[in-house]
Amino acid sequence: GAVVSQHPSRVICKSGTSVKIECRSLDFQATTMFWYRQFPKQSLMLMATSNEGSKATYEQGVEKDKFLINHASLTLSTLTVTSAHPEDSSFYICSARRQGNGYEQYFGPGTRLTVT
Amino acid sequence: ILNVEQSPQSLHVQEGDSTNFTCSFPSSNFYALHWYRWETAKSPEALFVMTLNGDEKKKGRISATLNTKEGYSYLYIKGSQPEDSATYLCAFFRTDKLIFGTGTRLQVFP
Numbered sequence: 714g715a716v717v718s719q720h721p722s723r724v725i726c727k728s729g730t731s732v733k734i735e736c737r738s739l740d741f742q743a744t745t746m747f748w749y750r751q752f753p754k755q756s757l758m759l760m761a762t763s764n765e766g767s768k769a770t771y772e773q774g775v776e777k778d779k780f781l782i783n784h785a786s787l788t789l790s791t792l793t794v795t796s797a798h799p800e801d802s803s804f805y806i807c808s809a810r811r812q813g814n815g816y817e818q819y820f821g822p823g824t825r826l827t828v829t
Numbered sequence: 830i831l832n833v834e835q836s837p838q839s840l841h842v843q844e845g846d847s848t849n850f851t852c853s854f855p856s857s858n859f860y861a862l863h864w865y866r867w868e869t870a871k872s873p874e875a876l877f878v879m880t881l882n883g884d885e886k887k888k889g890r891i892s893a894t895l896n897t898k899e900g901y902s903y904l905y906i907k908g909s910q911p912e913d914s915a916t917y918l919c920a921f922f923r924t925d926k927l928i929f930g931t932g933t934r935l936q937v938f939p
Contacts, residue, residue, distance in 0.1 A: 747926075756918075756931045756932070757920075759927070816861050817878060818875075818927060819875070
């Protein structure tokens with residue numbers, strides 16, 4: 714149990730376009746989902762926390778208009794990178810916390826975004 | 830700024846060797862420490878959630894200890910196997926968030 718999928722696993726897009734990444738909890742309900750970003754040789758950095766049915770909470774320095782997060786149901790959260798630029802190229806990974814399960818977070822496999 | 834440090838950055842061992850690595854974290858206001866194992870192209874897999882000073886947890890050949898007073902945790906792998914090759918991440922839990930270290934990349938050679 715506690716499987717999280719993420720789609721797509723890799724995406725290449727042109728500068729100025731928008732890209733949507735989906736994060737799904739497959740066998741549990743996730744009240745809270747998290748979006749992380751990882752630059753080469755760095756740690757996973759939390760971008761935002763989303764709770765089902767409410768607005769996401771963004772970490773300092775993360776532009777909420779650029780990284781749109783929607784958590785429309787207990788099993789799906791989406792991250793849309795709007796008007797992507799080459800500096801948005803990165804590895805994005807989501808995690809989900811099971812309803813009533815305390816601290817544990819279950820991760821998706823991540824999405825490699827390349828903006829040309 | 831909360832810093833979570835992991836050492837070494839990478840490690841190469843022979844099959845059968847035992848190994849250990851360290852995670853250092855702030856010792857004040859401790860709540861929980863997580864260990865994850867992350868194989869390439871897969872999802873990070875939760876290994877342990879440690880909450881009490883002196884905690885020792887075990888899962889097969891992998892075990893972890895926790896010292897919250899001095900702010901460190903050790904992860905041990907006994908008799909490493911090639912399938913143990915992965916990046917091992919620790920994450921400090923504070924104010925409902927996980928703060929990750931950069932990981933220790935372990936490569937086990939047959």
